[in-house]
Amino acid sequence: MPAPLKPAVRAAETLAFEAAVVSFFTDAADILGVPKSVAAIYGICFASPEPLTFSEIESRLDISKGSVSQGLKLLKEVGAIRPVAEESARLERYEPDIELRKLVLHYLEQRVSTQLNAGRGRIREIKAALPGTAAGRAILKERVASLEGWHSKSAALLPLIKGALKLTV
Amino acid sequence: MPAPLKPAVRAAETLAFEAAVVSFFTDAADILGVPKSVAAIYGICFASPEPLTFSEIESRLDISKGSVSQGLKLLKEVGAIRPVAEESARLERYEPDIELRKLVLHYLEQRVSTQLNAGRGRIREIKAALPGTAAGRAILKERVASLEGWHSKSAALLPLIKGALKLTV
DNA sequence: GGCCAAGTTCAAATCATTTTGAACTGAAAT
DNA sequence: ATTTCAGTTCAAAATGATTTGAACTTGGCC
Numbered sequence: 001m002p003a004p005l006k007p008a009v010r011a012a013e014t015l016a017f018e019a020a021v022v023s024f025f026t027d028a029a030d031i032l033g034v035p036k037s038v039a040a041i042y043g044i045c046f047a048s049p050e051p052l053t054f055s056e057i058e059s060r061l062d063i064s065k066g067s068v069s070q071g072l073k074l075l076k077e078v079g080a081i082r083p084v085a086e087e088s089a090r091l092e093r094y095e096p097d098i099e100l101r102k103l104v105l106h107y108l109e110q111r112v113s114t115q116l117n118a119g120r121g122r123i124r125e126i127k128a129a130l131p132g133t134a135a136g137r138a139i140l141k142e143r144v145a146s147l148e149g150w151h152s153k154s155a156a157l158l159p160l161i162k163g164a165l166k167l168t169v
Numbered sequence: 170m171p172a173p174l175k176p177a178v179r180a181a182e183t184l185a186f187e188a189a190v191v192s193f194f195t196d197a198a199d200i201l202g203v204p205k206s207v208a209a210i211y212g213i214c215f216a217s218p219e220p221l222t223f224s225e226i227e228s229r230l231d232i233s234k235g236s237v238s239q240g241l242k243l244l245k246e247v248g249a250i251r252p253v254a255e256e257s258a259r260l261e262r263y264e265p266d267i268e269l270r271k272l273v274l275h276y277l278e279q280r281v282s283t284q285l286n287a288g289r290g291r292i293r294e295i296k297a298a299l300p301g302t303a304a305g306r307a308i309l310k311e312r313v314a315s316l317e318g319w320h321s322k323s324a325a326l327l328p329l330i331k332g333a334l335k336l337t338v
Numbered sequence: 339g340g341c342c343a344a345g346t347t348c349a350a351a352t353c354a355t356t357t358t359g360a361a362c363t364g365a366a367a368t
Numbered sequence: 369a370t371t372t373c374a375g376t377t378c379a380a381a382a383t384g385a386t387t388t389g390a391a392c393t394t395g396g397c398c
Contacts, residue, residue, distance in 0.1 A: 013300040017309075024291040024316070031284050035356055046312060049305035054375070064358045069376055090366085091374080098315050115200050122193040131183040136218035140186075143215060146267050147193070204386055223345070233388045238346055259396085260344080 018060065021047035033107040034074070037063055041071040042080055042096060042103070051084040051093035078106040101165045108162060116155050123148055187229065190216035202276040203243070206232055210240040211249055211265060211272070220253040220262035247275040270334045277331060285324050292317055 025043035026036045044060050045052055052060070058068045072094065075081045080102040081094045126144055130137045194212035198205045213229050214221055221229075227237045241263065244250045248271040250263045295313055299306045 011300060013298055017295065017298055017300045020291060020294045024288060024295065027287050027291070028284055031280055037357070047309070049301060049308040065375070066359065066377080067357055070357090073376090096312075098312055100316075100319050111200055115197055118196050119193060122189055122196070125189045126186065126193065129182055129186055131180060131186045132218060139218040140216070143265070143267055147269075150269050206387070234345070235347080235389065236387055239387090242346090 018044060018047040022061070031107075032103050033111050034103070035071075037061075037067045038071040038074055041068065042075055045081050045094055045096045046098075051095040053091045053093050055091075057094075078102050080106070105162060105165055108158065112154075112158060116151065116158065119151050120155075123151060187213060187216045191230070200276075201272050202280050203272070204240075206230075206236045207240040207243055210237065211244055214250050214263055214265045215267075220264040222260045222262050224260075226263075247271050249275070274331060274334055277327065277334075281323075281327060285320065285327065288320050289324075292320060 022040050022043035025039040025046070029036045029039035032039065040061050040063070041057055044057055048056075054068060054072065057072070058065055061068075072081070076083070076094075079097055081096050083092045084095050086093065123144070126147075130140045130144070132140070191209050191212035194208040194215070195205045198208035201208065209230050209232070210226055213226055217225075223234075223237060223241065226241070227234055230237075241250070245252070245263075248266055250265050252261045253264050255262060292313070295316075299309045299313070301309070
């Protein structure tokens with residue numbers, strides 16, 4: 001029976017604090033475009049002053065190993081958490097990148113850029129062949145022009161936003 | 170056997186055009202935060218120079234009456250389409266609000282504002298009780314401050330974005 | 339009134355996404 | 369060489385959101 005260096009039972013205030021932080025992130029999960037479990041993993045790391053191991057994350061959140069593994073993988077790829085270099089330790093520990101911008105950039109990259117690029121092709125198709133009578137085509141032409149306007153304004157804005165995120169926040 | 174004023178079989182080019190426009194919007198559906206069927210309904214209205222009736226929408230998209238009913242309801246509420254005033258006609262016809270801003274505003278209102286407000290409460294909770302040792306609390310304090318910074322910057326930005334959408338686009 | 343056409347409602351079915359868990363891999367410990 | 373521990377993989381289960389369809393309402397017309 002080894003003496004527990006770290007009590008498995010943690011203080012009630014700590015648990016409450018963790019719950020509040022995790023909720024903050026899981027509530028935001030769909031705006032950030034990540035599954036709840038991923039937001040929760042980020043949250044639990046955020047809520048701990050010491051970097052956490054895989055199994056600490058698993059037990060504090062009570063989610064499956066599979067989810068922890070996949071979630072950590074995504075968060076590492078995106079740069080939202082990073083392994084803490086600790087020479088001698090055999091278990092990797094993770095700490096959050098304290099700025100949320102990595103998660104936001106990931107979202108912009110995945111969702112917005114992807115859609116803008118798909119849109120570019122669609123608009124080409126659409127402009128290529130307006131059907132119908134002359135009168136009808138005139139109306140459609142105007143609509144498609146407004147679509148194009150939207151599209152190109154968004155496309156122009158996106159890099160600016162990305163740039164702003166890199167600087168500030 | 171009544172003479173069809175409007176042929177049920179429409180030109181292939183028209184069908185292709187509609188398909189391209191509908192795809193444009195259904196691809197964008199999740200960025201806009203609406204179900205695909207709703208995006209499709211908006212798309213089919215957008216693709217028609219003449220305003221469409223309920224049953225035209227239903228048959229051109231081949232979706233159920235239930236979905237058309239719910240989709241039109243949402244789009245009307247949001248102001249993304251509007252009934253065309255045509256004095257004598259018994260069937261309502263709908264045309265798109267050609268600016269996409271209604272849909273975007275709806276999204277900002279629903280998702281972003283909601284989350285920002287929920288976040289405000291959470292942050293209060295979180296700040297109220299940082300747990301742990303003094304050293305730990307110092308780290309957490311910094312993290313929470315960064316969260317708060319994010320939150321308040323987003324909250325400040327949102328009305329500006331809404332305002333910009335109302336003016337331009 | 340009774341009937342039909344147009345649209346609404348909502349519970350059940352479908353579909354997409356996320357999560358689980360059990361089998362597996364690899365690497366250290368004995 | 370075997371055992372054990374840490375983590376990965378991926379097919380199947382669970383969950384959550386969307387869509388369907390059938391029963392129902394409403395309003396016009398005979």
